[in-house]
Amino acid sequence: MAVDAKQVKELRDISGAGVMDCKQALQETDGDMDSALRYLREQGVKIASKKAGREAGEGRVHSYIHGDGKIGVLVQVNCETDFVARNDQFKDFCKKLAMQIAASNPLVIDREDLTEEQVRTEKEILLAQLKDSDKPDDIREKIVSGRLEKYYAEVCLLDQEWVHDSSEGTVGDVLADLVATIGENMVVKNFARFEVGS
Numbered sequence: 582m583a584v585d586a587k588q589v590k591e592l593r594d595i596s597g598a599g600v601m602d603c604k605q606a607l608q609e610t611d612g613d614m615d616s617a618l619r620y621l622r623e624q625g626v627k628i629a630s631k632k633a634g635r636e637a638g639e640g641r642v643h644s645y646i647h648g649d650g651k652i653g654v655l656v657q658v659n660c661e662t663d664f665v666a667r668n669d670q671f672k673d674f675c676k677k678l679a680m681q682i683a684a685s686n687p688l689v690i691d692r693e694d695l696t697e698e699q700v701r702t703e704k705e706i707l708l709a710q711l712k713d714s715d716k717p718d719d720i721r722e723k724i725v726s727g728r729l730e731k732y733y734a735e736v737c738l739l740d741q742e743w744v745h746d747s748s749e750g751t752v753g754d755v756l757a758d759l760v761a762t763i764g765e766n767m768v769v770k771n772f773a774r775f776e777v778g779s
Contacts, residue, residue, distance in 0.1 A: 690771075
């Protein structure tokens with residue numbers, strides 16, 4: 582199917598993807614805008630995983646003070662080049678990520694950052710909650726596994742639902758989309774959250 586420049590521009594404005602990527606997405610989906618957006622997101626995940634091994638030695642530290650100064654956040658997000666570190670999309674992501682941390686108070690960046698003891702303790706608590714249930718052991722294990730995923734979604738930044746727009750998925754999904762759009766590896770390297778009274 583032939584795709585006109587107007588459609589490509591519209592998709593590019595919505596997605597932030599490159600011209601050729603937008604053209605290919607529209608060709609693959611017979612010009613359907615919603616399907617083209619979904620196609621770009623699916624391709625974005627593939628692109629992000631290919632770029633994950635590349636060195637991210639540039640980036641920025643973003644600060645955010647919430648409301649009347651009771652909560653403050655510092656977050657470091659790395660990318661590959663100083664050019665991208667100055668990119669408005671990258672800076673906007675850093676700002677929104679800092680706001681996410683202020684709102685949702687994660688413990689760690691990724692589930693791999695949790696200690697074995699933290700995970701074991703959480704499993705023990707979940708199993709204790711099911712101790713008096715008459716469910717078979719294999720069902721209890723499935724319940725614990727599901728509740729553990731909810732725990733990860735609460736305490737691990739990349740597993741948290743994106744507070745700015747839940748339809749975009751998790752923080753990790755939004756980061757993967759940004760990697761695919763901009764074309765560089767990006768890594769949430771560190772964060773600190775301060776709250777008066779805690």
